[in-house]
Amino acid sequence: EAGVVQSPRYKIIEKKQPVAFWCNPISGHNTLYWYLQNLGQGPELLIRYENEEAVDDSQLPKDRFSAERLKGVDSTLKIQPAELGDSAVYLCASSKTGSGSDTQYFGPGTRLTVL
Amino acid sequence: GDSVTQMEGPVTLSEEAFLTINCTYTATGYPSLFWYVQYPGEGLQLLLKATKADDKGSNKGFEATYRKETTSFHLEKGSVQVSDSAVYFCALSVGGTSYGKLTFGQGTILTVHP
Numbered sequence: 001e002a003g004v005v006q007s008p009r010y011k012i013i014e015k016k017q018p019v020a021f022w023c024n025p026i027s028g029h030n031t032l033y034w035y036l037q038n039l040g041q042g043p044e045l046l047i048r049y050e051n052e053e054a055v056d057d058s059q060l061p062k063d064r065f066s067a068e069r070l071k072g073v074d075s076t077l078k079i080q081p082a083e084l085g086d087s088a089v090y091l092c093a094s095s096k097t098g099s100g101s102d103t104q105y106f107g108p109g110t111r112l113t114v115l
Numbered sequence: 116g117d118s119v120t121q122m123e124g125p126v127t128l129s130e131e132a133f134l135t136i137n138c139t140y141t142a143t144g145y146p147s148l149f150w151y152v153q154y155p156g157e158g159l160q161l162l163l164k165a166t167k168a169d170d171k172g173s174n175k176g177f178e179a180t181y182r183k184e185t186t187s188f189h190l191e192k193g194s195v196q197v198s199d200s201a202v203y204f205c206a207l208s209v210g211g212t213s214y215g216k217l218t219f220g221q222g223t224i225l226t227v228h229p
Contacts, residue, residue, distance in 0.1 A: 095215070108156070
């Protein structure tokens with residue numbers, strides 16, 4: 001079974017430029033999460049989707065961040081415009097809610113560097 | 116709010132040494148507790164979990180017991196290997212409106228030397 005796929009793995013951009021990250025969850029997983037991991041810290045939840053509905057986006061900075069999950073499968077996280085402080089690793093995870101297990105499976109992440 | 120505190124690292128051990136990584140938590144409600152591991156260049160992987168008091172999670176020789184009275188979930192391994200070198204994260208998840216949200220500690224870097 002394929003794991004959570006993320007692309008790109010690395011991205012370097014200049015500040016004020018837009019950037020987008022893509023995530024493909026494990027097949028059959030209805031719940032998708034985006035986390036932000038700053039250097040030397042644990043991940044922090046940005047947004048959680050149940051199918052195509054964003055059910056928890058309270059930690060998403062909505063002035064510059066946006067996300068979508070069309071058709072309840074793949075998801076895209078966008079930053080526009082990027083700031084120096086956005087340099088971090090962006091992690092995607094998925095789980096099969098309602099299966100009796102709430103285990104989240106993580107992708108390898110996208111490491112963003114803003115210059 | 117909910118929070119997880121891990122012992123400060125990094126931790127450096129020789130092969131076959133005993134490992135303990137301390138983890139304590141604060142949570143509203145009754146959390147599930149997890150240990151995740153992140154190997155170099157890879158995503159986080161679930162190492163073990165426990166969902167109620169006195170439960171012991173175990174995997175790959177690692178163990179952790181859910182201690183409600185001390186709000187702790189310390190990770191232990193009797194004999195570490197070089198391949199255990201990684202970053203270890205303690206995390207919790209509560210139900211209600213925060214269902215599905217993992218709250219992580221800051222991570223502990225473990226380096227095992229031959």
